[in-house]
Amino acid sequence: EIVLTQSPATLSLSPGERATLSCRASQSVINYLAWYQQKPGQAPRLLIYDASSRATGIPARFSGSGSGTDFTLTISSLEPEDFALYYCQQRMNWPITFGPGTKVDI
Amino acid sequence: EVQLVESGGGLIQPGGSLTLSCAASGFTFSANAMSWVRQAPGKGLEWVSTITDSGFRAYYADSVKGRFTISRDNSKNTLYLQMNSLRAEDTALYYCARVCYYGSGPKYYFDYWGQGTLVPVSS
Numbered sequence: 001e002i003v004l005t006q007s008p009a010t011l012s013l014s015p016g017e018r019a020t021l022s023c024r025a026s027q028s029v030i031n032y033l034a035w036y037q038q039k040p041g042q043a044p045r046l047l048i049y050d051a052s053s054r055a056t057g058i059p060a061r062f063s064g065s066g067s068g069t070d071f072t073l074t075i076s077s078l079e080p081e082d083f084a085l086y087y088c089q090q091r092m093n094w095p096i097t098f099g100p101g102t103k104v105d106i
Numbered sequence: 107e108v109q110l111v112e113s114g115g116g117l118i119q120p121g122g123s124l125t126l127s128c129a130a131s132g133f134t135f136s137a138n139a140m141s142w143v144r145q146a147p148g149k150g151l152e153w154v155s156t157i158t159d160s161g162f163r164a165y166y167a168d169s170v171k172g173r174f175t176i177s178r179d180n181s182k183n184t185l186y187l188q189m190n191s192l193r194a195e196d197t198a199l200y201y202c203a204r205v206c207y208y209g210s211g212p213k214y215y216f217d218y219w220g221q222g223t224l225v226p227v228s229s
Contacts, residue, residue, distance in 0.1 A: 001168075034215040036151075036216075038151075043201055043219035043220065043221055043222065044143075044151065044201075044216070044219055045219075046206065046215060046216060046217045049206065049208060049213060049215045050208075050213065053208065055206075055208075055217060056217070087150065087151055089151075089153075089215065089216075091213065091214035091215060094165050095153060095165070095166075095167050095168065096141075096153040096156070096165075096214060097153065098150060098151040098152065098153065099150075100150050101150050101151075
């Protein structure tokens with residue numbers, strides 16, 4: 001099983017600041033990695049797939065990068081609605097696995 | 107508009123069985139692989155199972171293999187999860203999720219999610 005580790009666990013920032021979230025895989029997932037956003041009481045929302053492609057309707061302030069074992073989600077300028085939990089997910093091998101999440105709060 | 111509506115959750119005793127359903131609309135259900143993902147209270151996301159578009163192949167997390175069965179009825183646009191021998195650690199909100207198809211073939215990420223159905227396992 002591929003284990004995903006996310007850091008930091010919590011990121012405390014202010015609106016307008018840049019957020020940089022990290023996801024590290026226990027073995028190479030090539031670029032088969034996605035990022036999701038989840039707000040309290042809501043289902044997750046797909047933001048980024050294949051490491052760097054934005055999903056339909058996702059604002060350009062969200063960007064993904066990385067390959068192999070190290071990946072980054074960047075939010076260029078935080079909007080109030082971006083304060084949420086963020087998960088990474090790999091599809092390289094079965095079982096599909098998620099990281100433990102990074103909370104972005106004020 | 108894509109909609110996924112789960113049902114069938116509810117309090118169940120350890121060792122019991124339950125079947126979850128997910129009614130899909132707004133897309134060609136038979137053309138998409140589908141999955142179940144769960145989230146224990148206050149915890150992260152855990153993939154449970156995926157079934158291919160035809161229903162020919164299914165994949166399971168080790169934690170549910172042999173106890174849970176995923177299936178689908180493409181004539182009814184409905185996804186199912188039969189859960190047997192339930193344990194306290196199966197307590198979670200169970201989401202139905204559509205596998206996305208950017209480009210050709212399924213990319214096993216999830217682009218649409220239902221709101222979930224809660225399954226508490228407790229005596």
